[in-house]
Amino acid sequence: MTTTQARQSSARRPVPGRTIRLRILRCDGPGKPSRWETFSIKVESGANIISCLQQVAANPVTADGRATTPVVWDSGCLEEVCGACTMVINGKVRQSCSCLVDEYAPGEGDQITLEPMSKFPVVRDLWVDRSRLFHALRRVKAWVPIDGTYHLGHGPRESPDAQATRYVLSECMSCGCCLEACPQYNVEPDASAWDTSFIGAHAISQARLFNMHPTGRQLAGERLEALAGPGGVNDCGNAQNCVKVCPKHIPLTESIAAIGRQSTVHAIASWFARG
Amino acid sequence: MTQRVIVVGGGLAGLAAAVRIAEAGLSVDLFSLVPVKRSHSVCAQGGINACNEVARQQGYSEYEHFDETIYGGDFLADQHPVLEMANWAPRIIDLLDRMGVPFNRTSEGFRDLRLFGGSLFKRTHFAGATTGQQLLYALDEQVRRYESQGSVVKYEYWEFLRPVVHEGVCGPRCVGIVAQDLRTMQVRAFRADAVVIATGGPGLIFGKSTNSIMCTGAAASRCYQAGAWYANPEMIQVHPTAIPGADKLRLMSESARGEGGRIWVPRRADDRRPPREIPEGERWYFLEEKYPKYGNIVPRDIATREIFDVCVNQGMGVGGENSVYLDLTHKDPDYLTRKLGGILEIYEKFVGDDPRHTPMKIFPAVHYSMGGLWTSFTPGSYTPAAPAPGHVSGTRAPIGSEIGMGLQPGAIENARTNIEGLYAFGEVSFAYHGANRLGANALLSCIFDGLFCGVGVVNYLRDGSPSKSPAGELDEAVFRRAAEQEERTLKRLLGTTGQPADERTNPYIIHKELGVEMTAACTVVREEGRLRQCLATIASLRDRYSRVRLGDLAAWTNQSLAFTRAVGDMLILAEALAMGAIERRESRGAHYRTDYPERDDAGFMKTSLAKYDAASGRTVLEFIPIDASLVVPRARTYGKKESAADPKKQAQAVGAT
Numbered sequence: 010m011t012t013t014q015a016r017q018s019s020a021r022r023p024v025p026g027r028t029i030r031l032r033i034l035r036c037d038g039p040g041k042p043s044r045w046e047t048f049s050i051k052v053e054s055g056a057n058i059i060s061c062l063q064q065v066a067a068n069p070v071t072a073d074g075r076a077t078t079p080v081v082w083d084s085g086c087l088e089e090v091c092g093a094c095t096m097v098i099n100g101k102v103r104q105s106c107s108c109l110v111d112e113y114a115p116g117e118g119d120q121i122t123l124e125p126m127s128k129f130p131v132v133r134d135l136w137v138d139r140s141r142l143f144h145a146l147r148r149v150k151a152w153v154p155i156d157g158t159y160h161l162g163h164g165p166r167e168s169p170d171a172q173a174t175r176y177v178l179s180e181c182m183s184c185g186c187c188l189e190a191c192p193q194y195n196v197e198p199d200a201s202a203w204d205t206s207f208i209g210a211h212a213i214s215q216a217r218l219f220n221m222h223p224t225g226r227q228l229a230g231e232r233l234e235a236l237a238g239p240g241g242v243n244d245c246g247n248a249q250n251c252v253k254v255c256p257k258h259i260p261l262t263e264s265i266a267a268i269g270r271q272s273t274v275h276a277i278a279s280w281f282a283r284g
Numbered sequence: 285m286t287q288r289v290i291v292v293g294g295g296l297a298g299l300a301a302a303v304r305i306a307e308a309g310l311s312v313d314l315f316s317l318v319p320v321k322r323s324h325s326v327c328a329q330g331g332i333n334a335c336n337e338v339a340r341q342q343g344y345s346e347y348e349h350f351d352e353t354i355y356g357g358d359f360l361a362d363q364h365p366v367l368e369m370a371n372w373a374p375r376i377i378d379l380l381d382r383m384g385v386p387f388n389r390t391s392e393g394f395r396d397l398r399l400f401g402g403s404l405f406k407r408t409h410f411a412g413a414t415t416g417q418q419l420l421y422a423l424d425e426q427v428r429r430y431e432s433q434g435s436v437v438k439y440e441y442w443e444f445l446r447p448v449v450h451e452g453v454c455g456p457r458c459v460g461i462v463a464q465d466l467r468t469m470q471v472r473a474f475r476a477d478a479v480v481i482a483t484g485g486p487g488l489i490f491g492k493s494t495n496s497i498m499c500t501g502a503a504a505s506r507c508y509q510a511g512a513w514y515a516n517p518e519m520i521q522v523h524p525t526a527i528p529g530a531d532k533l534r535l536m537s538e539s540a541r542g543e544g545g546r547i548w549v550p551r552r553a554d555d556r557r558p559p560r561e562i563p564e565g566e567r568w569y570f571l572e573e574k575y576p577k578y579g580n581i582v583p584r585d586i587a588t589r590e591i592f593d594v595c596v597n598q599g600m601g602v603g604g605e606n607s608v609y610l611d612l613t614h615k616d617p618d619y620l621t622r623k624l625g626g627i628l629e630i631y632e633k634f635v636g637d638d639p640r641h642t643p644m645k646i647f648p649a650v651h652y653s654m655g656g657l658w659t660s661f662t663p664g665s666y667t668p669a670a671p672a673p674g675h676v677s678g679t680r681a682p683i684g685s686e687i688g689m690g691l692q693p694g695a696i697e698n699a700r701t702n703i704e705g706l707y708a709f710g711e712v713s714f715a716y717h718g719a720n721r722l723g724a725n726a727l728l729s730c731i732f733d734g735l736f737c738g739v740g741v742v743n744y745l746r747d748g749s750p751s752k753s754p755a756g757e758l759d760e761a762v763f764r765r766a767a768e769q770e771e772r773t774l775k776r777l778l779g780t781t782g783q784p785a786d787e788r789t790n791p792y793i794i795h796k797e798l799g800v801e802m803t804a805a806c807t808v809v810r811e812e813g814r815l816r817q818c819l820a821t822i823a824s825l826r827d828r829y830s831r832v833r834l835g836d837l838a839a840w841t842n843q844s845l846a847f848t849r850a851v852g853d854m855l856i857l858a859e860a861l862a863m864g865a866i867e868r869r870e871s872r873g874a875h876y877r878t879d880y881p882e883r884d885d886a887g888f889m890k891t892s893l894a895k896y897d898a899a900s901g902r903t904v905l906e907f908i909p910i911d912a913s914l915v916v917p918r919a920r921t922y923g924k925k926e927s928a929a930d931p932k933k934q935a936q937a938v939g940a941t
Contacts (some may be wrong), residue, residue, distance in 0.1 A: 038840045053530055055634075060530035066844070067792035069835050078836045081843050083318075086496045087532045088630050090417050091322040106531070107633050132467055133841035143319060147432050152425035153384040157307055158735060164381030166393035173622075176386040176412055179421060180626075183321055222384045 023111040027052060030072060030120040031061055033080055035134050046080075047072045052114075058105035058123065059087055059094065082135035089256060092184030096135050097124040102189040102254055126189045130198045139185050144203050145212035146183070149232045153225040165223040178218040178264065180257045187211050187251035187261055193244055205239040210251035213242055214264035220271065233268070233275040242268050286311050287745045287754060290461055290476035292444045292503060294320025296416070296727060297710025298482035299423035300734020301741070305480075306430040308742040313474060314427070315439045315463055317498045321424045324484050324496040325730070328416020329537035329627050331408035332380075332727040334373030335685070336397060344405040346371045347681035350690075351674065351915060353725060356402040356583050357654070357718020358873035359889060359917040360516065362910050364663040365698075365715050368690025369732045376731050377409050383422040386411050388623070398623070399542040402583045402722040402922075404677050413537055413626035419727055441466045443846055444503045447479055447510050447706055448766045450758060452749065456511065458706035459755040460763060462770045467841050471771050473763035477750035478741050481507055481701075482709040482734070485653040489854045489861070490807070491799015493650035494526055494535040504657055504712050505853035508860070512701045514894040515714035516655035517857070518864030521721055521874050522807050524587035525610055526649030527634060533649035534634060536610060537627045538723040540644075541580040543620070545612045547571050547591070548643075549600050559602075559609055559643045570594055577923035585720045585874040586922060588648040592808045595647070602645060611643040650807060652726060654717040654874065655864070657708035658893060661715070662695035664688045667913065674918040691736070696744040699737035704749065707741055709733035714891070719873020777834055777848055785833035791848040794825055794832065798851075801825075802858055806865055811878045815866045822859050829855055860894040860903040867905050868892055873920075885917055 028051050036043045049072040050061045066079040085093035087106040094105040099113065099122050113121050129137035167175075187210040188194045197206050216232040219225035236242045242265060251261045289305050291298045294316035302312045316323065335346045350370035354363060381387060381395065387409055388396040397406035411418035430436040448460040460475040486501020487493035508514045524547075525536040541547070548567045555562060571590060572579040580587075591608050595601035602608060612620055612628075617640040620628060628639045637644070666689035672682055683689065691698055699715065700707050710730040717725065744750065787793055805818035829852055836844040870884035871877050890907035897904050 037838070055528070055530045057529075057531060057634075059532075063531060063792075066835075066847075067790060067796075078838060079844050081841055084497050085318055085322045086324065086327050087529075088327065088534045089633065090326045090414060090626075090630075091318075091496065093318060093322045109634070109636075133838075136841065138467075139319070143321070143428075146425075147428055150429075150432075152429045153382070153422075154429070155379075155382050155426070158304055158379055160375045160378065161382070163378045163395075164384070167386075167389055168393050169389045169391060172386050172389045175384075176418075179386050179411075179418060180414065182326070182417070183319075219384070224382065225384055 021115040023054070023115040024117050025054065027117040029110060029114040030118065031065070032120055032122045033135070034124040035080065036125070036131050038133050039130060046077060052110050054111070056110040058098065058108045058110070058121070059084060061110065062105070080135065081133040090182060092182035095126060095184045095186060097126060097189065098122070102126060102186045104184065104256055107256070126185060128189050128194055128196050129185065130196060139183070141197060141200070141203050142183055142185050142188065142209070142211065144200070145208045146215060148204060148208060148235050149212050149216040150228045150235070151212070151215040151219055153219065153222055154227055155224065171221070175218060175221055177259055178214055181211055181214060181259055182257065183211060184256065186254045186256060190250035190254040192248050192250070193246045207240045207244040208236070210261040210265060213268050214259060214261050217264040217267050229271070230275060233272050236268060237272050237276065242272055287477045287750060288313055288475065289478050289480065289741060289745065290315065290474060291480045291482060292461065293323070293482035293484060293710070293712070294318070295323035295325040295482060295484055295710060296420055296423060296730035297733050298480070299420070299427050300731045301480050301482060301709055301738045302436050303423060303426045303430065304735050304738030305742055306435040308739070310742060310745060312436045313439060313476065314436055315442045315444055315461070317441065317443055317466070319440045320427065320438065321421065323420060324499055325420040325727070326417040327494070327496060327535060328727055329413045329535060330400060330539035330542065331398060331410035331415045331724045332377065332419065333400065333407050333722070333724040334377045334409060334728070335370070335407060336374065336377070336395070336409070338397065339405040339407050342405060343678035344407060345681035346373065346685035347683060348405070348675055348677065349373060349407065352402050353716070353722055354718070354915055355674070355918070355920060356722040357720055358883065358920050359718065359885070359912065360519070360872060360891070360910065361716055361718035362661065363914040364690045364911055365661050366690070367666065367914060368664060368736065369716055369729060371685040371687065371690060372732055372736060373728055376728065376735065380419060380422055383426060385418050385422045388412065398539060399581060400723045401538050401541070401581045408542065408724045410539065413539055413624045416727055419731070439463065444483070444506065445471070445770045446506050446766060447703070448473060448763055449510055449703060450762050452753065454749065455704065457704040457749055459758055462766050464770070466846055469839055469842060471767055471774065473767040475755040475758070475763065477745050477755045478705045478707065480707045480709055480741060481657065481712055483712050485711040486854070486857055487650055489798065489858050490650040490802045491796060492531070492533050494523055494533055500850040500854055501857050502850040502853040505857040507657060507701065507706065508894070508896050509853070509856060509898070511896070512703055512706060513658035514656070514857070514860055515658035515891050516719070516864065517861040517894050518806070518868055518875050518892065519654035519719050519873065520650060520807065520861070521584055521652040521654060522588045522648045523651035524584055524591050524648050525646040526651070527631060527644070528647055529634060534630055535651065536631065536644060536646050537624070538584070540610055540612060540624060540627065543612070543623050544615050545580060545610050547580050547587070547608055547610055549594060549602055549608050553600050553604065556603060559611070560613065568600070575922055575924055582922050583720055583722060585876070588808055589876060591648055607645040607647045609643040610646045612639055613641060613643055617641070648808060650803065652721055653711060654714065654719060654721050656712045656714040657701050658891070659699045659701055659708050659713045659715055660697045661699070662692040662697045663911070664690045664692050666690065671912060671914055671916045673916055675915070693736070694739045694743050696740045696748055698740040699733055700740070705744070707737065709737060719875060773849070774845065777832070777845055778837060780833045785835060788828050789831050789833040791832050791834070791844070791851045794829055795851045795854070798822070798825055798855065798858060802861070806862055809876055809878055810865050812866060815862055818862045819859065819866070822855060822862060826855050856896070863903050863905050864892045864894060883920070889917060
């Protein structure tokens with residue numbers, strides 16, 4: 010079902026010039042207690058969560074008229090290609106920029122709930138620290154090991170089908186939706202545990218992407234070994250939540266299966282090589 | 285002590301610089317407001333230009349790419365740097381290809397090409413409609429590789445506050461920066477033998493634009509206030525096709541037109557029928573009618589002015605509103621998904637209509653700054669006795685494309701600001717794009733700066749002042765003083781929270797009013813009286829800003845503080861911009877003055893140069909000559925209202941495939 014169809018099927022006509030309520034789970038910093046605060050927002054047509062939060066920043070007063078601090082959140086491109094503004098909205102993880110108020114709160118007084126992602130340590134309010142996610146990309150050596158940047162001619166030729174497969178995988182914007190939805194992935198503030206705790210679907214899929222590339226493949230063995238140990242591909246519990254929440258529709262479960270197969274083949278090959 | 289380079293900004297220019305400098309064996313400290321993978325370069329959609337084998341066999345050349353860029357920029361860019369960039373372009377595509385960028389492919393597996401504004405040849409390489417994202421990721425991955433090896437250290441969520449400029453024996457020299465951790469709010473000075481500023485454009489000065497939330501121009505403004513010159517501030521590109529929104533104006537890529545998208549409005553202003561019910565004969569394809577040769581792919585400034593004219597002056601916008609149709613519905617939906625999927629999805633997500641079946645409604649929006657920090661260069665080996673006449677499209681190039689003809693490779697002056705040791709790469713610099721940037725040349729200029737000019741930075745460390753007097757050995761007091769100055773500013777802002785802000789002292793409202801005023805006075809159409817009124821508004825906003833009040837006292841992750849500080853820097857850059865727009869009494873490229881509608885080469889084929897007078901806090905503007913030693917300027921008409929000479933090229937130009 011396309012976005013348009015989904016929208017039309019669930020359509021309740023948005024009330025123009027209405028006021029909605031934004032209920033936000035707040036926290037002043039690591040180790041500080043959390044609290045709920047609700048804000049009344051007058052919305053115009055085309056409003057999204059970002060434009061609502063911008064109103065709160067300019068005028069941080071709660072629905073019951075109490076002055077408070079502005080809500081802190083992370084954002085960047087506002088067109089769902091940078092991944093920054095990911096949060097939990099009405100219980101479901103997604104980017105807040107593409108979350109339209111007309112869909113989520115079409116009626117006067119409708120409420121939208123915002124929470125920070127729960128699988129990463131909170132920095133403040135809706136802003137979480139996703140360093141572990143980028144660490145995972147180092148863990149699987151998510152790059153093509155080129156021979157430097159001097160001119161050495163073009164890269165490998167590629168069929169349109171292979172390009173199409175790689176392109177979809179390469180659209181991963183490291184937002185963390187797949188990790189928030191994963192029952193196997195839990196908050197881990199201790200960076201020294203990041204090399205052995207579950208790496209998550211996004212990094213497994215990136216390993217598949219680079220293992221597909223003719224030059225990237227040179228590191229395939231190292232990637233598969235990194236994914237064979239604790240916190241690797243075998244820790245996946247096959248809940249398949251990741252693929253359902255991926256905003257870029259990346260076939261994450263296919264990637265996990267592909268890397269699972271590659272790992273098995275690699276393990277057998279290494280075993281024979283040792284013998 | 286090892287020599288270190290600081291790169292500020294983790295978009296394409298900053299990452300390309302980091303890779304090149306780390307590869308040379310130097311250590312890089314990379315500062316970014318956001319994790320570098322989330323930089324604004326992700327928003328670039330359409331592609332990256334370079335001469336290629338197919339186009340070459342049809343008569344295209346690096347030289348034509350150079351000539352198109354100069355002509356597209358309306359003869360304002362210094363010409364030697366543009367020549368070198370065009371000559372380098374095919375090598376950059378090859379490198380990105382080797383890095384694994386999933387460029388779209390032909391059925392035989394070669395890199396596919398698309399048509400883009402300002403050219404009659406297909407010379408734009410692309411990865412779906414998220415080319416910028418794919419290029420950024422490829423460079424991000426290479427930087428991660430160096431990060432794993434320890435030669436790049438990332439400082440993400442750190443904000444650049446000022447360059448540390450040291451008065452040495454041979455004049456002012458940049459020896460480091462002051463930066464702030466946006467989580468802990470710690471302010472620190474960092475030493476560096478050279479600093480590369482690669483912080484992108486200032487779109488937020490216009491309030492809503494196609495730019496990301498961090499594109500405030502504050503970093504450029506801080507360099508400017510520290511004595512770096514700012515060139516052609518008035519040259520702001522307004523992209524013809526954007527999707528209006530409550531929080532930002534989302535870009536609808538030029539590739540939509542490159543792939544055959546047609547711009548039109550109903551011939552009758554009161555025609556309220558749904559677009560697909562309006563018969564062909566009752567639609568006004570105004571760009572195709574006025575520019576039969578280039579049609580819908582005229583350069584951006586021209587398309588923007590025509591759309592603006594149709595809507596604002598003639599009242600012919602769709603439904604009486606400020607919008608026109610960008611129509612792709614005549615193309616095969618599967619083809620569109622393959623070539624443009626990413627951007628069609630953005631439209632569908634944010635507007636709710638599927639552009640494969642319903643024409644999109646679009647309007648121009650502020651997009652890119654051709655102006656930026658002034659940079660120098662060392663010309664290369666091509667120095668003709670007299671500039672050549674304008675290149676005729678598809679004819680033999682007068683010169684080859686050897687490296688070093690445009691710029692001297694490795695020269696330490698390339699892309700350097702007027703302050704020794706301080707470099708500017710990418711959109712934050714003024715080089716290459718003159719008075720208007722051609723589509724798909726921005727990604728090119730960013731990566732070119734990083735790769736080509738990055739070598740000059742390396743040579744500066746090896747042979748320049750740092751080799752005799754390393755930043756690591758300078759007196760600690762130099763750095764402490766710089767950090768203390770920034771701490772004083774913070775203390776002053778944090779001291780304002782005693783009572784709640786009102787409308788006049790609220791930083792968000794000051795910013796909003798600045799955006800509304802700049803958009804009204806300094807975008808598509810400009811005129812002296814209105815610009816003077818704009819300057820007065822900026823002055824009053826600066827006055828209000830001096831009494832600004834913060835909504836947050838927090839000593840931890842205080843976003844209000846960072847935003848408020850940036851608003852002050854935006855106001856200063858906005859003033860330079862408006863002054864440039866007033867003083868340039870002609871029309872050229874994106875700068876269109878109703879009171880001076882003609883280009884005036886005798887008076888203004890010059891770079892406007894803004895210098896900040898620290899004592900008065902004011903901008904002083906002057907004009908300096910440009911390097912026009914390679915091509916003679918010619919009228920920039922894009923064949924308006926002429927009949928197209930070559931019907932085959934005309935068909936190509938309107939995107940028929």
